[in-house]
Amino acid sequence: MIKAILFDLDGTLLNRKASVQAFIHNQYERHVHVFEGIEKDQYCKRFIDLDNNGYTWKDRVYQQLVNEYRLHLSADELLEDYISTFQNHCIAFEGMINVLHFLNQQGYLLGLISNGRTQFQLSNVRALGIEELFDTILISEELGVKKPDSEIYFQALNRLNVTPHEAVYIGDHLENDIEGAEKIGMRTIWKRNDQIGNEEIISITKLAQIPPILDMWTHHDNQNLLEKK
Missing domain, CATH: 3.40.50.1000 (HAD superfamily/HAD-like)
Structure with a gap:
């Protein structure tokens, strides 16, 4: 029984796929000045690829993005934003x-x-x-x-x-x-x-x-x- x-x-x-999509587009828009010269869809796709369906923790994802795009925000700052705001995009x-x-x-x-x-x-x-x-x-x-x-x-x-x-x-x-x-x-x-x-x-x-x-x-x-x- x-x-x-x-x-x-x-x-x-x-x-999760829809939630991650919603989150990363929102993060880009909230920090658009940091991503000046970086095409949004390209950046968001790169995040999702590195995320590996959630099996790569975001400290490594963001460090890779900071290195690739030479961002003016640190990986720690982006990670903290992820931890504190992802819940607002749960679908x-x-x-x-x-x-x-x-x-x-x-x-x-x-x-x-x-x-x-x-x-x-x-x-x-x-x-x-x-x-x-x-x-x-x-x-x-x-x-x-x-x-x-x-x-x-x-x-x-x-x-x-x-x-x-x-x-x-x-x-x-x-x-x-x-x-x-x-x-x-x-x-x-x-x-x-x-x-x-x-x-x-x-x-x-x-x-x-x-x-x-x-x-x-x-x-x-x-x-x-x-x-x-």
């Missing part, structure tokens, strides 16, 4: 709030597991207005362990007092989210992106597709229980 639904954040609930995937509210109403426990810097990720969760909807939130920096390490999943399950077989994990990264959760026996739903995945993986393109999958699993579990009686 499924009791808990756990989510990834970036690329699953938070539309959720369509249907996020409705789906989370629905799952809450259905009695599921909700958890969130995210790799990243603790305060930065929590600020983004709060910006999306979803902190209070979760029964537990785990950020890798605070725990000292990150996905796909099994320990971070077990910590979340222990907090929710459920077993791996009673939980579902939903994420966009095939290794960190899907393989990591499946390794300990959790069911998974892959939020499709540009990665090429096995066709046997249960996947979605929209968050609204989650409840029907849960209904299917619940019906299947109930049938199995009846057959065993």
Whole structure:
């Protein structure tokens, strides 16, 4: 029986690509005097390329940009601006709030597991207005362990007092989210992106597709229980 639904954040609930695009264009416009002679679209594209879907921390990204474009702002100043203002540009995937509210109403426990810097990720969760909807939130920096390490999943399950077989994990990264959760026996739903995945993986393109999958699993579990009686 499924009791808990756990989510990834970036690329699953938070539309990170759209959020990063919104942020870097806004940062350029707010510091336009610093970027004099640098074409905006070119600079923003370079930032996004160096960002590497969030897998390169921004201290290195900004240092590279400062060196390449000989900017008059330091990498530290640009990084501080990123940390303090990115939350103002967080964009959720369509249907996020409705789906989370629905799952809450259905009695599921909700958890969130995210790799990243603790305060930065929590600020983004709060910006999306979803902190209070979760029964537990785990950020890798605070725990000292990150996905796909099994320990971070077990910590979340222990907090929710459920077993791996009673939980579902939903994420966009095939290794960190899907393989990591499946390794300990959790069911998974892959939020499709540009990665090429096995066709046997249960996947979605929209968050609204989650409840029907849960209904299917619940019906299947109930049938199995009846057959065993």
